[in-house]
Amino acid sequence: MRITGSCLCGEVRYEAEVDPPTVGICHCTDCQRLTGSAYRVTVPALPGRFRLLAGETKRYRKIGDRGRPSDQHFCGTCGSPLWRESADGEIGLRLGCVDQRLALRPTHQSFAQSALPFVFDIKDLPLERDG
Ligand SMILES: [Zn+2]
Numbered sequence: 001m002r003i004t005g006s007c008l009c010g011e012v013r014y015e016a017e018v019d020p021p022t023v024g025i026c027h028c029t030d031c032q033r034l035t036g037s038a039y040r041v042t043v044p045a046l047p048g049r050f051r052l053l054a055g056e057t058k059r060y061r062k063i064g065d066r067g068r069p070s071d072q073h074f075c076g077t078c079g080s081p082l083w084r085e086s087a088d089g090e091i092g093l094r095l096g097c098v099d100q101r102l103a104l105r106p107t108h109q110s111f112a113q114s115a116l117p118f119v120f121d122i123k124d125l126p127l128e129r130d131g
């Protein structure tokens, strides 16, 4: 599936090819902090099928538990987290910045041990619609 994406301010834009069943949720504590939210949803770009169309990202290099670096790319103007790039060039796109995110659905979750307990139980919360 061909997708496009951008940060909130629109400075950074990209396109990529993804395999929809590979969308995943991560509940690790790094993802909670890096998103400022409860968990992160990522879809990997197919190898060699990611292309930056506009703008430049800032990056933060995180050394993982196994000593492997991973670059977190974000927009230096608006701060949107855009993608992660592993040392061997794998790109994990953050679902919230993907234009076609309504059509993509996670198929698995990782790091369940650090998940915030409420995330498994939001179905019955009152629903409000803004606007
Ligand atoms: Zn931006």
Ligand SMILES: [Zn+2]
Binding pocket: 026, 027, 028, 029, 030, 031, 032, 040, 111
């Ligand atoms: Zn994580």
